[in-house]
Amino acid sequence: MEKKVYVGNISPDADKESLKALFSVFGTVKKAYIVTDHQTGQSKGFGFVVMSSDAEAQAAINSLNGKDCGGYTVKVSQAKGN
Numbered sequence: 001m002e003k004k005v006y007v008g009n010i011s012p013d014a015d016k017e018s019l020k021a022l023f024s025v026f027g028t029v030k031k032a033y034i035v036t037d038h039q040t041g042q043s044k045g046f047g048f049v050v051m052s053s054d055a056e057a058q059a060a061i062n063s064l065n066g067k068d069c070g071g072y073t074v075k076v077s078q079a080k081g082n
Contacts, residue, residue: 003057008046008075023049027056
């Protein structure tokens with residue numbers, strides 16, 4: 001079953017491809033996206049990744065939460081409502 005993961009405090013330079021590459025180490029990434037401001041198009045500093053299984057999502061959460069990624073300490077957790 002797919003599992004959505006919240007990724008917070010990401011670098012403003014990050015894009016969905018870099019997010020996908022970071023999480024693909026832990027399994028199959030079904031989708032990755034960064035939330036942007038509708039008016040400016042600038043990153044709001046967080047995004048979501050959909051992993052193909054709960055186990056893969058949990059491995060990514062355990063490994064990446066609180067780690068330095070591009071000079072930013074990312075917050076990784078299970079997305080609420082999932």
